[in-house]
Amino acid sequence: MPRYAHTVDGKRYRFADLKSLLAKATPARSGDQLAGIAAGSDEERVAARMALAELPLATFLDEVPIPYEQDEVTRLIIDEHDKTAFAAVSHLTVGDFRNWLLSEAADEAALAALAPGLTPEMAAAVSKIMRVQDLILVAKKCRVVTAFRNTIGLAGRMATRLQPNHPTDDPAGVAASIVDGLMYGCGDAVIGVNPASDNVHTVTTLLRMLDAIIAKYRIPTQACVLTHVTTTIEAIGRGAPVDLVFQSIAGTESANAGFGINLALLAEGRDAALSLRRGTVGNHVMYFETGQGSALSANAHHGVDQQTCEARAYAVARKFKPLLVNTVVGFIGPEYLYDGKQITRAGLEDHFCGKLLGVPMGCDVCYTNHAEADQDDMDALLTLLASAGVNYVMGVPGSDDVMLNYQSTSFHDALYIRQVLGLRPAPEFEAWLRDIGIFVPGEALALTQDLPAPFRHALAKLD
């Protein structure tokens, strides 16, 4: 006998279990349809939301969508749940939790105190009955600040990852894109290269180069080569200068196994990076990427909808006190997020759920050429996310990643949103931009037209 049901005008909708209720309450998206778990009609979808809204939040502590015995992510969620923090909202239904989040009682301090008391399933559930404006308003009230060589996530600021990828990891090619990004005021979240090769020698070569550039030009930022955690651990063992340990993560144990990781391995990676003591203003040393659909694509979703799986990845992330976490929202393709509308909604859900759970969320606002999306969709999502207080976005030269073959936000895009919303870079990085002469002294965010002297000297030899 199903425990979850709702009647609309005499028609009874039944939902077999909690994960089925969550899946059918989810806004329409191709990945849940591919998995065969989406609502069969628009009315069933709203009936599921009505049933979900009446559910006590505490239900999610008693019934888990993926069994405790089968999944270490579920065990992490349940074992580390903070009941004291949860007490503030433990009496509420999902529907009244939305009302509370929107109320003045839910201010920055209250939301920060609540975060360890929330499970990913609670965050996912309430997001499913929220509109875009709700996702923005509540996320805007959440503040998650992290630090390594600069401070990310402060009010009125938005950072950028400088993503200088090259098809063959050519150091001069990577350096050329780094110059492009720095001259446009980008790179405070991280200078982060996706290597074409997972070879530890290539990775080490890139790490040494990034370290030397940051040291020579005294840039208050951190570097990362986004390779598998085991490769980074090996590089650290060989003496490579590692600031941040990167890893793609997902919300189920089996999906993480597909990535070749588990919680113990992530802990090992974090310990290795902490042992180097390379941070100057903080010691957040992890960088995670996520994205809706990764569990389904690994056939490791246990019948749980892709947005709930994604929220569970944030429980994995927060365990390891990351500097940066971003959803790569449009990268996975149209079989999971079909068009601009689905990508937009997913990006805002991911940002909201991450922030609510206390994760320093950024977003790779992006799309592939086989998705029904274009630059207009990305402009809209960037503007919405920046309004919601996103910690950082990507900066790719001209939006065109020539290694990964997808389109993300550009350095120009970052300057657009800074101008429209008055958002500034991380304070330490902003000071450097002024000191070295990339920003005009005194004026907010105005670029100079000439190359600053250190870079002018570096380029002079090329003639």
Added chain:
Amino acid sequence: MDEPADTPVIPDAWAKLRRFTPARIALGRAGTSLPTQAQLDFQLAHARARDAVHHPLATDVLRAALAQRGHTVTTVHSAAPDRQTYLQRPDLGRRLDETSRATLAALSAADDAPFDVAFILADGLSAFAIEQNALPFLDAMLPRLPAPAWKLAPLVIATQSRVALGDDIAVTLHARMVAILIGERPGLSSPDSLGIYLTWQPRIGTTDAQRNCISNIRREGLDIDVAADKLLWLMNEARSRQLSGVSLKDDTQTPEERLATPATNFLLDSRP
């Protein structure tokens, strides 16, 4: 195209770095935004990439060209009836529709004398890739596979296809090995990139770990003859070692080539 001198566009002072990367650097700015020319260049590249995804493979033209060369050729479809379904249902793109299965069954080899290899020309995510690269590749490849050493299945053209459709085709034809030439996901600067996936003894449910891939075959990418040599090497190895996938890959990759790359660059060579 250079902007005229009286333009409001502010040029970037590091344009000479373009020699180091195909990335869209030093685009200049209008205020802090993308200048008109760069914006339109991007839109053209995106339009071409999208056209590559949605352009239907001209199967009749391809058939005629292959027949003219004396090849036996047949056309099949996946279970995905149209492009929109194909993009959202990768599972349907991995299996044959029933009509195609019957067509292929009529062409299949006897159980005790299977084909050595089946070549498939598959639209994948870019029909442009097949239209521009498949014939030149086959012209280079097929002379490397003389009879009787290689017993070739009839050539198969496949539409609305994923890589794993090749498994279904090979099983139906009774082929011991399948090489599927397939249009790769178009990048902004590479709308016509061809990939080849080789699988030894393909079965329904074969995973990507059991395949070898040769990627980025196109005029500006991997050379046709180099690709044909690589595939021939892989096919010979697959047949003699009775396997394909990760364990073959190690022998063909040469990470040492990358190690030769200098660890330094213009940002670090000079004194500040």
